[in-house]
Amino acid sequence: MSWLSFNDRVLAEARDPRNPLLERLKYAAICGSNLDEFFMVRVAGIHQQIAAGVQTPSLDGLLPREVLSLVRQQTHEMLGEVEKTVQDIAALLAAEGVRLERVEDLDSATRAHIRDHYLTEIQPVLTPLIVDPTHPFPYISNLSLNLAVLLSGGKRGEDVFARVKVPVGVLPRVLSIGGHLLLLEDVIASHLGDLFKGRKVKAAYLFRVTRNTDYDFEEDEAEDLLTTVEDGLRRRRFGSPVRLEVLSTMPPDVLAFLSERMKISDDDVFCLEGPLGTADFMGIPVERPDLAFAPYKPAFHALDDDESTIFAALGERDVLLHHPYDSFEHVLNFLEQAARDPNVLAIKQTLYRTGDDPRLLSALRTAAEAGKQVVAFIELKARFDEQRNISWARKLERAGAHVVYGMAGLKTHAKVTLVVRREEGGLRRYVHIGTGNYNPKTARLYTDLSLLSGNQELGQDATELFNHLTGYASAEYQHLLVAPHSARKGFLALLERESEHARAGREAWMIGKCNQLTDPALIEALYKASQAGVKIRLVVRGVCCLRPGVPGLSENIEVRSLLGRFLEHARVFAFGNGGEPEVFFGSADWMSRNLDRRVEVIAPVLYERFRARFLEIMETELADQRGSWNLRPDGVYEKLAGEFSAQQTFAEQRR
Incomplete structure (x- = not known):
């Protein structure tokens, strides 16, 4: 039901007259596409439970048949709203000369x-x-x-x-x-x-x-x-x-x-x-720039003007990228330079959703054909991308790369690349850690955060990760939280530490951002932290099974959902820590599947200037009015009034 509420917020963007008409049609198409997947997976799962004779209520107290009844009622209403919205948009487009x-x-x-x-x-x-x-x-x-x-x-x-x-x-x-x-x-x-x-x-x-x-x-x-x-x-x-x-x-x-x-x-x-x-109306053959968003050109930093610049730059300082405001070209250039650089000995990368862009595949094939040690950890079970990933796996194997298909019982959802390079004084490691997939197309449409780093401790942690993924070796990490082994325990410990700070009268707060919040244990821990006096502010784009603002339970918790031109996709977790804030980012949502049944990587932000930037990003998003909804204690979302847009602010900062 929370998911359907999210899709209704998407539909609200289709209804919003402030959005250009062709963009409104896209939002309606996205809403229809979302519903298609909802039926194929979530509703299908309820049918399977009923067919299997499941009579045990879920944590919300509902039996599968009761859930299905609620879903049927809500989806009938929503499909009616979607088609009415498309009809209204079609009438407005006709008035602009775009007529079906x-x-x-x-x-x-x-x-x-x-x-x-x-x-x-x-x-x-x-x-x-x-x-x-x-x-x-x-x-x-x-x-x-x-x-x-x-x-x-x-x-x-x-x-x-x-x-x-x-x-x-x-x-x-x-x-x-x-x-x-x-x-x-x-x-x-x-x-x-x-x-x-x-x-x-x-x-x-x-x-x-x-x-x-x-x-x-x-x-x-x-x-x-x-x-x-x-x-x-x-x-x-x-x-x-x-x-x-x-x-x-x-x-x-x-x-x-x-x-x-x-x-x-x-x-x-x-x-x-x-x-x-309605999903088929994502793109119609109409060239009317006046009815669409103005094209957005991401910022490009002078990191890699020649073949050696990017590694020289990372030897001096790490680089934080905020996509799509910062170009994903930096990540592609990092990989392409690593593939061509004769001093690079190995490239190891996790691949979940890759898209159709040929540059990433070409870089890995070039590196493998040049005799470098290339390890591609391709997740074959990435839903609806399985066939593409199988094709990539076969092409990389033919080029001589080591291809690992996944781990039994787990999906590998982490976004990590490790490059090993021979330099003066010995081997040096470079890493990329992100919140989004290695997919250049979605990198222009999703908001994500990623780090290019020459930090050798992070490099050692990445080495431990890949040795674990490819050889099932036990791993010890200095900095990374890795699911399913240490991420859940780490998050619970961080929340408990904030509670201890609150009980001792010290500064205690938590700011989090993720796509979904459904894990019962973490929701319980957030409730306990709220009761201890920790101020918690969350940006949860989609499903949220926590109820904020309930007296005696969660009055110190605020939850927002943020939508806009770009799909909010980053995962960030910041903790006050008694006045010495710590910030983490990575691939994991706060869902049981991410913490227990997926390989996820959450990295700490090690440098003060980047911690300040992460917190600035989060405060800007929490101040958003244009695309934000506030979750009430009764589970209903309320649209905020106002025009301040976090996404527009980030875009203008990069111009």
Whole structure:
């Protein structure tokens, strides 16, 4: 329910008239995409619990069936709000000359041009599938958009059912034909007579299916993890349906036919006004800069003007980067220079979500082909990025890199790179530690923090980490908190220390930022710290299962959710420590999965100037009004009034 509340805050950005219209459409698309994943994973998980006969309430006191009932009610309302928001935005775009048109509303000359386009560019991709005794009901793939077509000519005068998959992905959902914006499904539906020649097309109705993609496999019994994950991906395609979306114009008998064939209950059918599949509207073929955010150019520091500069610079001082305000190019340049530098002997890196940018892969392949020791720890189980990561693993193996696929029972979510370089006086280590993935695309869209460092103690800790990951060697860290071994214990100890400072009358506070806060033990520790007098301020973008401001329990805790043009993604944890603040940052959210079932790295901020900068960033975000929501004691989020924007402030600081 807290997750759905977060998605409603995303939808609020789509409704906000202060955002440009095309950006508002993107927010609505993000909201729809979020809901798709919510059904594929979270709702699917509830269905699995019910199917397994789970009768034990979760920590909120609800049984799975009760949770599912609440979720169904809320998601029906939310999907209705999403489609209404898209319709409102479409009307405003039409007033600006950006209009989605219907084929039937166009003049005959334009329709003839569209038909030519359909026959040459669309129909060759389509596959009409009829359903009769010799043609069974086809498999409907996850998130596919489909037309249920009724044809005349059946036995005893009955209609014949056929299915046409709308090839979104192969072709754009929104087409620009002769200067007209048209939905792909409308163009197809308008020309079904050309697809079913010799039969009369009586009607066509749009529908969409969401399937369970939350698969599990026995890692401990897997001889080859890569092959096991590939098998799991194939199984994911055939997960059971958890949602059927149809347009409200679909007749009851057609809906009953689809529901029966896909074995889906009436409670999981969503009758909507349309459009279905709002996630497809993330980008439409419209060049209107006046209706979008102005392009943002990240700041670039003079760290690496030539081949030796970046290592020389890091030999003198560490570099703190605040993405996307500081360019991710620095991280790519660090890797590329390491790959080319003849004095670099080894590069070791964790890879969770990599994206499609070729530079990172090229740098690692170049280094491996040059004979350097390259270790790529690729997490094959990164949800929805499995296939891409498998491809990367195979390419790096062919280049001669050492590829490690993951650890049994754990996902490796840490963001760490280690470079070993021969210099005067011996070998020297350089590290990059971040809160975000090594993905240049998302680095332009997500706010993250990362550190490039020549600190040899951090370098030794990174060496311990990689030896543990690749060889299961025991590790001893001077500075790093590493999940699942020491991160939870470390956070609980830090909170207890703040409580001791508060009880002794010393300065005691905690400022935290993460994406999700759901771990029961940490929530309990935060409550206890609040009761001891510790002032706690949290920025939690998404799910938060803590209730702030409850008298006698959490009156010293404040929780904000911050949204904006960029996705807030950094994880920062600062502690007052009796007047000698300590700051930590890293890859872990305060969730049980991150602290117990993932490899995560949380690093201390060792230098005073960086601690001051981290605290300045956090204070700026806590002062935000433009994109901030305050969590009330009753669990309801309240939008703050005002125009001060932390993201805008950071952007202006870098200009």
